Amino acid sequence: MGTPEQSSRVSDEIDRRRTEREDAVLPPAAPFKLYVACAVTAAASVLLTLGASFTHIDWSLVQAVPGTFWAALIVGPLALTGVILTNRSHDRRAALQLAADERKTELQLLHDADRLTMQLEHAATEATVKRETEMRREVYLESAEEVVKTQFALATLYTLDMDTDPVVAIRGFAVAHAKLQIVADPTTAAEAGKLAGLFATTLLRSIADTVPPRDAIKLEQMARERVDFYMQEWDRVVTALGRADPHSKEGVAEINNLLLEEKRVKEWLDNAQKIHAQRTMLAGKTKLAFSYLMRPRIEQIAPQQIKVLARLREELGLDANEEAMQELGRQIRAEITALVDSLTDRAHENNV
Numbered sequence: 001m002g003t004p005e006q007s008s009r010v011s012d013e014i015d016r017r018r019t020e021r022e023d024a025v026l027p028p029a030a031p032f033k034l035y036v037a038c039a040v041t042a043a044a045s046v047l048l049t050l051g052a053s054f055t056h057i058d059w060s061l062v063q064a065v066p067g068t069f070w071a072a073l074i075v076g077p078l079a080l081t082g083v084i085l086t087n088r089s090h091d092r093r094a095a096l097q098l099a100a101d102e103r104k105t106e107l108q109l110l111h112d113a114d115r116l117t118m119q120l121e122h123a124a125t126e127a128t129v130k131r132e133t134e135m136r137r138e139v140y141l142e143s144a145e146e147v148v149k150t151q152f153a154l155a156t157l158y159t160l161d162m163d164t165d166p167v168v169a170i171r172g173f174a175v176a177h178a179k180l181q182i183v184a185d186p187t188t189a190a191e192a193g194k195l196a197g198l199f200a201t202t203l204l205r206s207i208a209d210t211v212p213p214r215d216a217i218k219l220e221q222m223a224r225e226r227v228d229f230y231m232q233e234w235d236r237v238v239t240a241l242g243r244a245d246p247h248s249k250e251g252v253a254e255i256n257n258l259l260l261e262e263k264r265v266k267e268w269l270d271n272a273q274k275i276h277a278q279r280t281m282l283a284g285k286t287k288l289a290f291s292y293l294m295r296p297r298i299e300q301i302a303p304q305q306i307k308v309l310a311r312l313r314e315e316l317g318l319d320a321n322e323e324a325m326q327e328l329g330r331q332i333r334a335e336i337t338a339l340v341d342s343l344t345d346r347a348h349e350n351n352v
Contacts, residue, residue: 136183140312143176143192147305150199155298157206158213158290166207170199188311195304202297209293213286220283223276230269237262288344295337302329 153169160166177196181189241258245251306322306329313320 132183137316139176139179139183140316143173143180144309144312146173146176147195147308149173151298151301151305154199154202154206154301155291155294157203157294158210158217158287160210160214166203166210170196170203173199185311185315188308188315191304191308191311195301195308198301198304202301206294206297209290213283213290216279216283216286220276220279223272223279226272227269227276230265230272233265234262234269237265291340299333302333 150170150173157166157169160168173196177192180192184192237258241255241262244255244258246255303326306325310320310322310325
């Protein structure tokens with residue numbers, strides 16, 4: 001992934017190469033000054049030589065030299081100097097143009113590098129946000145599910161086996177709550193902590209209250225098992241009566257014994273069914289008493305539960321009107337309460 005440090009290194013490398021290129025391409029001023037010094041020295045040497053030998057020169061021979069020679073002798077150095085100056089000017093303009101073009105390319109390269117760095121950083125940020133959002137979504141959905149499960153488990157706490165630790169009723173939300181403390185917004189985590197406290201408090205207050213219904217359910221199960229046992233015995237006796245031979249002396253004796261056994265089993269079965277009916281009624285009453293006892297406790301938990309669910313919806317980007325959710329929750333609880341009371345009253349009337 002591109003970083004500002006990498007972009008800075010690109011810029012430093014471009015500056016270094018530009019400096020090396022300018023040193024290699026741009027001709028230094030020292031050689032030109034050397035050319036001028038050499039020309040001046042040569043001219044001074046010629047003049048001194050002519051001055052020293054002026055009286056010894058055969059001017060007739062000089063006059064015999066064609067004028068074109070003297071013109072060439074004078075114009076040649078001037079033309080050479082002009083060519084040198086022109087070439088140097090061209091070289092400098094070409095070097096400056098090349099440097100300008102490469103500078104433009106380097107600026108474009110720096111711009112592209114910065115843009116690529118920004119794109120990579122943006123992509124990395126988006127990937128991180130997406131990963132965190134997915135992680136939060138899984139935790140939030142799991143937490144919402146455990147909230148509902150825990151509330152139902154507390155309302156039916158008496159259904160747990162006698163050997164089962166009652167803490168299992170809130171264990172699921174306890175695990176989800178620990179995850180929320182890591183990924184959730186501080187406000188959401190705090191509200192979830194309050195709900196976890198309410199769940200734990202309600203559990204501790206309700207453990208002792210589950211003893212009567214759990215005992216009654218256990219007695220009901222035992223009575224049911226006794227009824228099933230006598231039903232099997234009844235089927236066995238009836239089957240044996242059907243197979244006995246009424247035309248033989250031994251068959252008649254067997255039938256008489258089976259009829260006596262049938263009478264005893266029938267009495268036992270009727271007694272077991274009465275006991276089962278009594279214990280079933282007792283279990284129903286203890287369950288109903290526990291339900292009435294838990295109703296205000298669940299009612300106390302419900303507003304905090306809805307508040308947590310509203311916060312979770314907000315963090316998932318969903319609509320979450322907490323006030324409307326609270327009102328809807330109150331209406332649903334009132335309807336369920338009225339329905340349960342109605343069924344309970346009807347059951348009492350039928351029993352009477």
